[in-house]
Amino acid sequence: MSEGSSGTRFATRNSRFRGGCAIVIAVLAICAAGVAIPPGRTAVEAALLVADVLPAVPVSPLELVTRPPRFEQVSYTAGGTTNLADLYRPPDDRPHSAIILALGFYPDYTEAPLAGLAQALAREGIVVMMPHSTALEQGHLAPEEVESLVAAFQYLRQRDFVAPDHVGFVGFCVGSSFAVLAAADERIAADVAFLHLFSGYYDLRNMVRAITTRTVSEGEASKPWEPDELVASALTRHLIEGLEEPRDRTILEQLLTENGATNAAAGDLSPPAQAVYRLLTNRDPAQVDALLGHLPARQKDMLHRLSPAYRTGRVQAKVFVMGDAGDRYIPAVETRRLAKSLASETAVEYTEFTIFEHVRPTRSLAWPALLSEAGRLFLHLARVLATIQG
Numbered sequence: 001m002s003e004g005s006s007g008t009r010f011a012t013r014n015s016r017f018r019g020g021c022a023i024v025i026a027v028l029a030i031c032a033a034g035v036a037i038p039p040g041r042t043a044v045e046a047a048l049l050v051a052d053v054l055p056a057v058p059v060s061p062l063e064l065v066t067r068p069p070r071f072e073q074v075s076y077t078a079g080g081t082t083n084l085a086d087l088y089r090p091p092d093d094r095p096h097s098a099i100i101l102a103l104g105f106y107p108d109y110t111e112a113p114l115a116g117l118a119q120a121l122a123r124e125g126i127v128v129m130m131p132h133s134t135a136l137e138q139g140h141l142a143p144e145e146v147e148s149l150v151a152a153f154q155y156l157r158q159r160d161f162v163a164p165d166h167v168g169f170v171g172f173c174v175g176s177s178f179a180v181l182a183a184a185d186e187r188i189a190a191d192v193a194f195l196h197l198f199s200g201y202y203d204l205r206n207m208v209r210a211i212t213t214r215t216v217s218e219g220e221a222s223k224p225w226e227p228d229e230l231v232a233s234a235l236t237r238h239l240i241e242g243l244e245e246p247r248d249r250t251i252l253e254q255l256l257t258e259n260g261a262t263n264a265a266a267g268d269l270s271p272p273a274q275a276v277y278r279l280l281t282n283r284d285p286a287q288v289d290a291l292l293g294h295l296p297a298r299q300k301d302m303l304h305r306l307s308p309a310y311r312t313g314r315v316q317a318k319v320f321v322m323g324d325a326g327d328r329y330i331p332a333v334e335t336r337r338l339a340k341s342l343a344s345e346t347a348v349e350y351t352e353f354t355i356f357e358h359v360r361p362t363r364s365l366a367w368p369a370l371l372s373e374a375g376r377l378f379l380h381l382a383r384v385l386a387t388i389q390g
Contacts, residue, residue, distance in 0.1 A: 176200025
């Protein structure tokens with residue numbers, strides 16, 4: 001869930017791969033330019049973006065052939081609160097397609113990979129708005145995030161340098177699920193042109209089950225799943241901080257984060273806090289639904305409101321979904337469920353990769369697998385860019 005999340009270039013690029021990847025990308029671009037899908041210009045843009053994404057390419061060809069984008073920090077109002085956002089623009093005043101980046105936990109707005117991705121897209125002629133979020137910076141889930149995305153969309157469509165019919169969301173991790181909730185909001189649903197979602201979840205109840213029991217299920221099958229420690233700690237903190245009584249929060253923190261090395265006991269907790277404790281310490285998947293039912297109403301409401309599974313609005317935008325087959329932050333099955341649910345209402349393209357570690361393309365692969373993944377990523381991004389730029 002960490003927002004080292006959405007990446008362009010990384011400091012760990014291996015110079016040994018430079019020549020090979022550059023040749024591969026050039027060949028892919030030439031091949032794509034010679035067929036109907038995608039058009040030639042989009043193929044070149046996708047190839048340049050892949051070169052920027054893969055750490056195996058030590059330089060950015062995009063920087064060599066495009067002009068630097070404009071940057072400014074803007075403010076907009078959401079739910080009576082003034083929010084800040086970073087805005088990256090192509091270096092001209094013509095109307096362009098535009099993207100709102102919906103981020104995951106702990107975003108770093110000023111450094112690669114986020115700032116690098118925004119700059120790369122702006123160099124390719126796309127306006128990019130990156131809303132700031134105090135909640136996400138602290139690793140919190142909050143319903144206000146969805147309202148912020150809706151307001152950001154409304155703000156961006158009104159800019160004279162934005163083509164209002166070509167505005168959509170690109171989401172990463174929990175931001176993908178927030179983007180779905182925003183795109184289904186009746187105030188903007190008919191105007192959202194596209195969604196690109198990477199490793200989003202479908203139902204927070206499923207996430208709780210996977211994180212606490214270390215298992216995931218798809219159909220009748222169940223298998224082990226080991227969540228990243230960041231995910232487990234984020235869930236623990238979220239449920240503890242949702243309790244009203246400071247004393248409960250203190251005792252739970254001692255019981256759960258100090259391995260029980262404390263004089264506190266579960267019997268000292270109030271009934272709502274005991275429900276949270278039982279849920280977080282349970283390892284039996286069959287018990288999760290009943291334990292969730294005993295959570296405080298405020299916590300149950302939060303799980304419901306922030307789950308795309310229970311949204312009331314319909315997504316009308318064209319949707320692209322990327323998944324990481326070995327994701328330890330969001331189980332791949334959750335991303336598949338999200339894609340499947342959206343496919344019942346609109347056009348959805350789903351592609352699952354093995355090169356990513358959550359949303360970073362940093363998994364070490366043998367050359368044949370690396371080339372295959374690069375080609376699939378190229379084709380996926382080419383279709384996305386063709387849709388975004390209309």
